[in-house]
Amino acid sequence: xxxxxxxxxxxxxxxxxxxxxxxxxxxxxxxxxxxxxxxxxxxxxxxxxxxxxxxxxxxxxxxxxxxxxxxxxxxxxxxxxxxxxxxxxxxxxxxxxxxxxxxxxxxxxxxxxxxxxxxxxxxxxxxxxxxxxxxxxxxxxxxxxxxxxxxxxxxxxxxxxxxxxxxxxxxxxxxxxxxxxxxxxxxxxxxxxxxxxxxxxxxxxxxxxxxxxxxxxxxxxxxxxxxxxxxxxxxxxxxxxxxx
Amino acid sequence: xxxxxxxxxxxxxxxxxxxxxxxxxxxxxxxxxxxxxxxxxxxxxxxxxxxxxxxxxxxxxxxxxxxxxxxxxxxxxxxxxxxxxxxxxxxxxxxxxxxxxxxxxxxxxxxxxxxxxxxxxxxxxxxxxxxxxxxxxxxxxxxxxxxxxxxxxxxxxxxxxxxxxxxxxxxxxxxxxxxxxxxxxxxxxxxxxxxxxxxxxxxxxxxxxxxxxxxxxxxxxxxxxxxxxxxxxxxxxxxxxxxx
Numbered sequence: 001x002x003x004x005x006x007x008x009x010x011x012x013x014x015x016x017x018x019x020x021x022x023x024x025x026x027x028x029x030x031x032x033x034x035x036x037x038x039x040x041x042x043x044x045x046x047x048x049x050x051x052x053x054x055x056x057x058x059x060x061x062x063x064x065x066x067x068x069x070x071x072x073x074x075x076x077x078x079x080x081x082x083x084x085x086x087x088x089x090x091x092x093x094x095x096x097x098x099x100x101x102x103x104x105x106x107x108x109x110x111x112x113x114x115x116x117x118x119x120x121x122x123x124x125x126x127x128x129x130x131x132x133x134x135x136x137x138x139x140x141x142x143x144x145x146x147x148x149x150x151x152x153x154x155x156x157x158x159x160x161x162x163x164x165x166x167x168x169x170x171x172x173x174x175x176x177x178x179x180x181x182x183x184x185x186x187x188x189x190x191x192x193x194x195x196x197x198x199x200x201x202x203x204x205x206x207x208x209x210x211x212x213x214x215x216x217x218x219x220x221x222x223x224x225x226x227x228x229x230x231x232x233x234x235x236x237x238x239x240x241x242x243x244x
Numbered sequence: 245x246x247x248x249x250x251x252x253x254x255x256x257x258x259x260x261x262x263x264x265x266x267x268x269x270x271x272x273x274x275x276x277x278x279x280x281x282x283x284x285x286x287x288x289x290x291x292x293x294x295x296x297x298x299x300x301x302x303x304x305x306x307x308x309x310x311x312x313x314x315x316x317x318x319x320x321x322x323x324x325x326x327x328x329x330x331x332x333x334x335x336x337x338x339x340x341x342x343x344x345x346x347x348x349x350x351x352x353x354x355x356x357x358x359x360x361x362x363x364x365x366x367x368x369x370x371x372x373x374x375x376x377x378x379x380x381x382x383x384x385x386x387x388x389x390x391x392x393x394x395x396x397x398x399x400x401x402x403x404x405x406x407x408x409x410x411x412x413x414x415x416x417x418x419x420x421x422x423x424x425x426x427x428x429x430x431x432x433x434x435x436x437x438x439x440x441x442x443x444x445x446x447x448x449x450x451x452x453x454x455x456x457x458x459x460x461x462x463x464x465x466x467x468x469x470x471x472x473x474x475x476x477x478x479x480x481x482x483x484x485x486x487x488x
Contacts, residue, residue, distance in 0.1 A: 011263070014265070015264075016263060016264045016265035016268070017263045017264075017265060017355065018263070018264070019255070019260060019261045019262070019263055019357065020259075020260045020261075020262070020264070021258070021260035021261060024260070058485075082357075082361045082365075083365070083369075084361060084364045084365055084369045084370075084371050084372055085361070085371060085372075086372070086485070087372075089365075089368070089369035089372060089482070090369040090372030090373070090482055090483060090484060090485045091485065092369075093368055093369055093372075093477050093480055093482035094482070094484055094485070096477050096478065096480070097475075097477040097482075103478055107368070107480060109364075109365035109366075109368065109369065110365060111261065111357045111361040111362050111364070111365040112357065112361075113263065113326075113355045113356065113357060114361065117326050117328060117329070117355040117356075117358065118355050120328045120353075120355070121326075121327070121328055121333075121353035121354060121355040122353075124333070124337055124351070124353065125327075125328045125333035125334040125336075125337055125353065126328075127328050127329060127377075128328055128329075128330070128331075128333060128334030128337075129334070129379070130376065130377060130378045130379060130393055131376065131377055132374065132375065132376035132377070132397070132400075132402055133371075133374060133375055133376070134374045135373070135374060140485050140486035140487065141486055141487035141488070142487075142488070145487055145488070148400065149374055149400045149401075149402070152396050152397075152399055152400035153376070153396075153400060155396055156376075156392065156393045156396035156397060156400075157393075158376055158393070231341075233337050233340050233341040234340065234347055236337055236340070236351060238333070238334055238337035238338070238341075239334060240334060240338055241302075241330070241334045241335065241338070241384050242384035242385055243384065243385035243386075243389055244385070244386070244389070
């Protein structure tokens, strides 16, 4: 089986943040595969079939995409943000590993603007010093691992980007995250809730972790947490480039 | 003083990774300000003045840009990659903080594809699980802080992106970084040297930290380090979405 499968990032929502190489890949595609809200962003045109699937079926979606690529179709898998950050690229390689028959299909990954970078840009430069990105979902890892990483990240004084902070299946965990942050970082640490960043529904709020409430995050929110030096300057939030 | 200052990311090198919103901002600019190699990427045109300055003068550069914005010019500060990741956005806010006279200038940040995401895409999906980004330069922080963060990041089992791994001013430090990684992560941990990613001079090598040598990194290299589960599948490198 030969073929090429392209996995692209659409950026967080605003089409003006889709890179030209991704736009060109989409223009040549015969099939676009992805989660429903991301596939909805692709304009319908003759010769293009859209395959939109529900959440949590990443591996089925990857198998389907690889099968079509093996059949000679020009398949593009779409992710929001960057495909390599808590998105479809990893799922495609996992599928490749489990299905050696797909081994000769060439995989091409095209990066995008991931949500944390777009959110950071909207408030200033909170990720201007060393930082980390943690997926808070415990679908794919134990909650204890999430908690341990949060504590070590705080001890390293990383600024943090927290993806998937909250979902209907686990409404209570984000309250625990806020407790850990208050404990490890103190009550005054600055936190940003960036919901639906760069879209018409964008809503961004900045406050201290003491003022933060678990209901402020939902599935469309990326949360940024400053490091010990993160501060406000006018309406902006930034983390200095230097550190003690 | 009023005015608008726009700070943009040009992505790591390939113009096909510059977002349309950045291209539009550059098309309207009267002045472009930045480090020499990044300003060189901007096509010359009538009505546009290019202000290219040397490295390590970020604050002077920011003052100059803010002064021109205050004088009513349409100024764009360019960074490589994303402006909020070890780049000019933080320097602009630092300048704003030190010079309250610039307080009424509006600052607009436009994100870009940062080097670690482009490098990850070229090899597969090594940042597909929780990860951190550390600037290895000790120009702006003590070396002890760098070392402590590396050890905590390894203990948290973050994949890592290491920016500014090596420069002429500090040729020996990256050898220490490799020692720390061998000690904390074991000899088989996978490491990627991605030099000049997406440019014609791109050179990407993947190996174990045991095989790695300090000379493999230079000023144009971003280094990626896998987590404990990062593995090869065919010619690719990926980090599974799940963890113990």
